[in-house]
Amino acid sequence: MIPITEDLSIPDEEVSFATSRSGGPGGQNVNKLETRVTLRFDLAGSPSLSEEQKDRLRQRLATRITKDGVLQVTSQRHRTQGANREAAVERFAELVRENLREETPRKRTRPSRAAKARRLEEKRRRSQRKRERAGAVPRE
Secondary structure, three states: OEEEEOOEEEOHHHEEEEEEOOOOOOHHHHHOOOOEEEEEEEOOOOOOOOHHHHHHHHHHOHHHEOOOOEEEEEEOOOOOHHHHHHHHHHHHHHHHHHHHOOOOOOOOOOOOHHHHHHHHHHHHHHHHHHHHHHHOOOOO
16 A cells, blocks of 8 residues: 555555666666666546546646556666665655645735835835936946
């Protein structure tokens, strides 16, 4: 089970892993071993998520989802396949957690009376300074 939130976990059976050769660190092994790990999660066919959750993820993670509705997360940061697998699972859980969270609506605020006064006073000072400069003779 991959824990996402307190009340949501995704069973291991719903994700699959594919490996491929990786760039980056690894020395001679980089040309021989498949250390890059790609986690695939069938978003469209997942029984763990509600339709509302699926829609939210489709909208927010559109660039990571294929036409078939499969969410892909890749990791090639580490030199071993096992470490990359763990990193991909952690990143997947973090992505789903972040994008399922509902955003709190912004509360409109107004500037305080003192803030308005400070702004106007600064405008007056700036205006006065420019008026004084206009009377000065430029140097050559």
